[in-house]
Amino acid sequence: MLKRYGTPPKRGIPYTRRPGAYVILPIGDGILLTYQDGEEREFQLPGGGVDAGEHPIPALHREVIEETGWIISAPRRLGAYKRFVFMPEYDLWAEKICTIYVARPCYRLCDPLEKDHSDHILSIPLALEVMPNEADREYIRAYFAL
DSSP states (O other): OOOOOOSOOTTTTOEEEEEEEEEEEEETEEEEEEEEESSSHHHHSSEEETTTOOOOHHHHHHHEEEEEEEEEEEEEEEEEEEEEEEEEETTEEEEEEEEEEEEEEEEESOSSSSEEEEEEEHHHHHHHHHHOOOOHHHHHHHTTEE
């Protein structure tokens, strides 16, 4: 059974299960994050939805390039959790199944491909301070033994 973070599901709402792959990218003494400057302005672990028929690892590589412009290698699964959210960009109530990986950022290939995204290397303490997602912060703390 996956641990749930955030608010419990609302009664009477049909949730669509949405698998996603997200990654902790240690770089030097910091961590590589994406910043979304759209409707929801926030720092996040790079990653996103796994499309139907897509394997999580290629999805992870695709999402990291789209959101940061970076190439990664050697992803390793750390765990998974779920949360129930409304996704305004899809007009969808989702049960997000979030699988967390750690990988090595190799090099920056290009600017982020997704509109309103930028890549940032933050210190671990600053990343923990600015990231709103409690689950991702917990995985970062566990990975870095904080």
